[in-house]
Every structure is written in C-alpha cells, then in structure tokens.
Amino acid sequence: MKLITAxxxxxxxxxxxxxxIQADITRITVSRxxxxxxxxxxEFYRGQKIAPxxxxxxxxxxxxxxxxxxxxxxxxxxxxxxxxxEIGDGKIFITSLEQCIRIRTNExxxxxx
Amino acid sequence: xxxxxxxxxxxxxxxxxxxxxxxAAEEVVTDTGTTSWMLTSTALVLLxxxxxxxxxxxxxxxxxxxxxxxxxxxxxxxxxxxxxMLGYALSFGPSILGGLVGWEPKYFMLQGIDDAIMxxxxxxxxxxxxxxxxxxxxxxxIAGAFAERVNFKGYLAFIALWxxxxxxxxxxxxxxxxxxxxNLGAMGAIDFAGGTVVHxxxxxxxxxxxxxxxxxxxxxxxxxxxxxxxxxxxGAGLLWVGWxxxxxxxxxxxxxxxxxxxxxxxxxxASGAFTWMVVELLHHGKATSLGxxxxxxxxxxxxxxxxxxxxxxxxxxLGAIAAVICYVAILLKSKLGYDDSLDxxxxxxxxxxxxxxxxxxFIRPSWMADAAxxxxxxxxVWQQFGVQATAVGVTIAYAAAVSLVLLFIVEKTIGxxxxxxxxxxxxxxxxxxxxxYGLINPN
Numbered sequence: 001m002k003l004i005t006a007x008x009x010x011x012x013x014x015x016x017x018x019x020x021i022q023a024d025i026t027r028i029t030v031s032r033x034x035x036x037x038x039x040x041x042x043e044f045y046r047g048q049k050i051a052p053x054x055x056x057x058x059x060x061x062x063x064x065x066x067x068x069x070x071x072x073x074x075x076x077x078x079x080x081x082x083x084x085x086e087i088g089d090g091k092i093f094i095t096s097l098e099q100c101i102r103i104r105t106n107e108x109x110x111x112x113x
Numbered sequence: 114x115x116x117x118x119x120x121x122x123x124x125x126x127x128x129x130x131x132x133x134x135x136x137a138a139e140e141v142v143t144d145t146g147t148t149s150w151m152l153t154s155t156a157l158v159l160l161x162x163x164x165x166x167x168x169x170x171x172x173x174x175x176x177x178x179x180x181x182x183x184x185x186x187x188x189x190x191x192x193x194x195x196x197x198m199l200g201y202a203l204s205f206g207p208s209i210l211g212g213l214v215g216w217e218p219k220y221f222m223l224q225g226i227d228d229a230i231m232x233x234x235x236x237x238x239x240x241x242x243x244x245x246x247x248x249x250x251x252x253x254x255i256a257g258a259f260a261e262r263v264n265f266k267g268y269l270a271f272i273a274l275w276x277x278x279x280x281x282x283x284x285x286x287x288x289x290x291x292x293x294x295x296n297l298g299a300m301g302a303i304d305f306a307g308g309t310v311v312h313x314x315x316x317x318x319x320x321x322x323x324x325x326x327x328x329x330x331x332x333x334x335x336x337x338x339x340x341x342x343x344x345x346x347x348g349a350g351l352l353w354v355g356w357x358x359x360x361x362x363x364x365x366x367x368x369x370x371x372x373x374x375x376x377x378x379x380x381x382x383a384s385g386a387f388t389w390m391v392v393e394l395l396h397h398g399k400a401t402s403l404g405x406x407x408x409x410x411x412x413x414x415x416x417x418x419x420x421x422x423x424x425x426x427x428x429x430x431l432g433a434i435a436a437v438i439c440y441v442a443i444l445l446k447s448k449l450g451y452d453d454s455l456d457x458x459x460x461x462x463x464x465x466x467x468x469x470x471x472x473x474x475f476i477r478p479s480w481m482a483d484a485a486x487x488x489x490x491x492x493x494v495w496q497q498f499g500v501q502a503t504a505v506g507v508t509i510a511y512a513a514a515v516s517l518v519l520l521f522i523v524e525k526t527i528g529x530x531x532x533x534x535x536x537x538x539x540x541x542x543x544x545x546x547x548x549x550y551g552l553i554n555p556n
C-alpha cells in the first residue's frame with residue numbers, strides 16, 4: 001500500500017479530479033494548502049502585478065494498493081500539467097503505508113482501501 | 114442705425130420676457146417630501162445590485178465567486194455609463210420608428226433636463242437616475258442563468274447591446290407616456306414596478322441564453338454546491354430592503370400610493386418565503402435557507418407589477434401562488450435538463466409572469482371602477498386579463514427573439530461561451546486573475 005500525496009495548482013483541480021474519476025480512482029481527500037516552491041505566482045492587485053509570498057495549492061491524499069500507483073501518478077501528471085509543463089505545476093510524493101483500517105467494519109490492509 | 118439696434122435689443126428683451134413669463138406660467142415647484150423619498154428610493158434600488166452580487170456570488174462554486182459578482186458590478190459600470198448617454202433617451206423620449214423606441218436628442222448625457230421639474234414635482238434628474246437603477250439591475254439578473262460559463266468581455270458586450278435593443282424598447286412601451294402597452298385597454302397594461310420590463314424580460318432572456326450556451330461542464334451529473342450560503346442570505350436580505358425603493362418608489366410620489374406599495378411588498382415577500390418554507394417542510398421535511406431566500410424573491414418578483422393595484426390580501430395570495438409555481442418550475446428544470454444555473458428564469462421569469470397575469474384577479478374595486486368610468490361603460494376582469502396577457506406575450510416574444518440574435522452575434526464575434534479549460538479553472542482565475550476566497554476549502 002502506498003500513500004500518494006500530490007500538490008497541484010488550484011486551477012487544475014477539476015481537471016485532475018475528472019481524470020482520476022475516469023481512471024477509476026475515486027477515493028481521494030482534497031485540501032487547500034499554501035506553501036512555497038520555485039514558482040513565483042503572479043496576481044493583479046490595483047493594476048500592479050504582485051507575487052504573493054505563500055502560494056495557494058491543492059493537496060490530494062490518495063491511498064492506493066501497489067498495482068494502482070502507476071496509473072494514479074500518470075493520471076495526475078497528465079491532468080495537472082499546464083501545457084508542456086510550467087514551474088508551479090506541483091509535486092507528487094509517494095510514501096509506504098503501514099496500515100489502513102476501515103472504521104465501519106474494522107477491516108485491515110488492502111481490502112480496506 | 115442707432116434706432117435699429119435699440120429696437121432689436123428691445124425685441125430680444127421682449128422675446129426673453131415672453132419666454133420667461135411663458136415658462137413661469139407652467140412652472141412646477143419641487144416637492145421636497147416627494148423628492149426626498151425618490152432620492153432614497155434611488156439609493157435603495159442601487160443597493161439591490163450589490164445585494165444581487167452577494168446572492169448570486171454565494172450560490173456559485175468557490176472558483177467562480179469573483180466572476181459571478183463581477184457580472185452584477187459589470188452591469189453597474191456598463192449600464193451606469195450607457196444609461197445617461199442613450200438609455201434614458203431611448204426609453205423616455207417621444208416615440209420614433211412607429212413607437213418601437215423613444216428618442217430625444219436633448220437627453221443625450223441628460224443635457225436637456227438640467228432645469229426640468231416634472232409634473233410629479235421632482236427634478237427630472239431624480240427620475241432619470243431612479244429609472245437608471247432599474248436599467249442596471251435588469252441585465253444583472255440575466256447573469257444568473259448563465260453563471261459560471263461566460264467570457265467576461267462577451268458578457269459586457271452582451272449586456273450593453275441587450276440594454277439598448279431589448280430593455281429600452283420594452284421600457285418605452287410599458288412606462289413611457291406614449292408607449293403602446295402603457296395605453297392598451299382602459300388604463301393600460303398594469304406593470305407598476307417592472308414585472309414585464311424587468312423580471313419577464315430578464316428571465317426569458319436568461320432561459321434563451323441558458324439554452325443557447327448549453328450547460329456547464331459536468332451538469333447535471335456533478336454536484337455544484339453553493340460556495341457561501343451566508344453571503345446568499347445576506348444578499349437576499351439586501352434585496353428585500355432594496356425592493357421597498359424598487360416598488361414604493363415606483364409610485365413616483367410620497368403619499369397613499371407609496372404606502373400601499375410598501376405594505377403589499379412586505380406582505381408578498383413574507384408570504385412567498387412562508388409558503389416556500391412550508392412546501393419544503395412538507396416535501397423534504399427540512400426547510401433550507403436557500404428555499405427561504407428563493408421564496409422571498411418569488412414573492413417580491415410577483416408583487417412587483419401588482420404593487421399599485423392589489424390590496425394586502427391579494428399580495429398575500431400572489432406571494433403564495435408565485436412561491437408554489439416557482440418551486441414546481443425549478444423541480445421541472447431538473448427534469449427538462451437545461452442549465453439555468455441560479456434560476457434566473459425559474460424565479461424572475463416565472464414569478465414575473467405569475468405576478469403580471471394573476472394580479473388581475475386581485476385588483477382593488479376602486480381601480481376597476483375608474484377603468485370602467487374611463488371607457489364609459491364596463492371593464493371586466495377578463496378584459497384586463499387580456500391586456501395583461503398581451504403585455505406578457507409581447508415581452509416574451511420580443512425579448513426571446515432579439516436576445517437570441519444578440520447572443521448569436523456576440524458568440525460569433527467576441528465569444529460568450531468560455532473555453533473548456535478556463536471553465537474548469539474557474540472564472541476568478543481565468544477571467545480576472547484573482548481569487549475570491551483565501552484559505553477556505555476548495556469545491
């Protein structure tokens with residue numbers, strides 16, 4: 001089991017979510033986060049271009065069984081990218097998942113995902 | 114030579130004096146009470162526009178909140194410029210083109226009314242500005258039907274054209290002294306504060322636009338939940354408050370007619386909200402805040418054409434009928450599958466039609482007696498119903514046909530339907546380079 005954590009641009013959330021649903025990955029957790037990478041975001045404030053210090057991003061947490069890791073990652077990469085790719089398109093972290101428990105049934109491991 | 118100059122000077126003086134006395138004879142003085150109330154009403158109607166922005170803004174998804182509120186503010190800006198330039202002249206100038214619109218060159222930039230006091234004893238400036246607020250809110254209402262999927266530039270062009278080619282003609286027919294609907298039947302088609310001019314015209318245009326532009330991506334499969342119902346309720350409250358200016362100001366007076374309009378406005382809004390709440394409680398077991406807000410609006414829309422002619426019991430009935438019919442219309446929308454995003458047609462179109470037609474059955478007897486006296490015989494409810502139905506039918510047909518042409522032109526030139534990529538990113542980011550909410554959960 002792996003935990004896939006993806007940090008993506010907020011304006012690509014719908015694209016990614018739709019692509020994941022197409023790929024049959026429907027169990028996801030989404031949160032809005034801010035942070036800092038290499039990107040300098042540009043917004044308009046009273047006619048001036050400004051770069052905020054902390055840039056808003058969306059974080060997806062997806063727990064998957066091992067055979068679904070590749071499809072999930074590929075789907076996110078394809079859907080989150082702006083055109084051929086820009087600084088700020090985000091990152092994906094994959095960590096090993098020790099245990100997964102479904103609260104309702106107390107199931108453990110792979111079937112609980 | 115000297116004599117000639119002296120005599121011509123005398124002549125000029127004489128002409129000026131004659132002009133002055135002629136003017137003095139028909140001079141109307143300003144009534145401070147009426148003027149104060151009309152100034153207040155003007156401000157109240159403008160307050161409805163940010164109210165509408167909040168109402169609509171709260172109903173869309175987080176990524177579209179700025180884009181949606183900018184539709185209301187965009188109308189405030191564009192029509193705010195257009196109305197004194199063209200709108201007032203087109204709406205309230207004397208009929209041209211066989212009564213299709215009005216036109217008065219003197220009204221361009223309101224130049225000709227600098228000293229004008231109207232027979233209602235208010236400066237014409239106040240009337241022009243009061244009417245201008247109606248011209249602003251009407252296109253802003255349409256935006257609810259195609260929320261979350263239009264290009265901002267295309268939207269601005271569309272409302273500018275719509276105001277000139279749809280709003281001004283209908284406004285002229287219904288409210289100008291020489292408009293044909295104003296003079297239809299015994300005492301004209303009854304549209305006290307804009308049932309046809311504002312609500313039916315915008316609601317029908319909304320329906321046509323929703324059908325023309327197609328549904329939002331993902332509709333109706335994906336849930337599109339409101340970003341902020343707190344803001345929607347605040348907006349509905351502001352609309353209710355502003356509506357006192359909208360209706361009670363439309364008497365262009367500060368007297369018994371004003372008091373009647375204000376009373377029935379309050380009663381219809383409460384009755385609409387109450388009915389919607391009860392219907393929801395019976396239907397789903399829960400009364401939603403959006404239901405209460407929708408009921409308030411349905412009641413207010415229905416009483417708008419009727420506020421001058423129905424007594425309080427009629428207002429109570431109109432509010433209740435409108436709430437039930439609008440509720441059913443919105444249920445039907447889901448069945449029929451067209452995407453009127455925020456129910457501009459379901460509430461304003463349907464509510465306006467219900468108000469303009471059903472008011473006939475609740476008109477106070479004194480009005481009917483006056484109408485009968487005017488035609489010198491009898492004037493029945495059904496004759497008035499015919500007049501109302503004509504006004505409604507003409508408004509629907511004209512607004513639908515011309516709007517379709519305008520939508521087609523704007524779509525083919527500037528582009529109105531947003532690109533799929535921009536739609537998924539959200540209007541805030543793609544159209545305005547901003548975001549409405551900070552660190553709240555995404556939708």
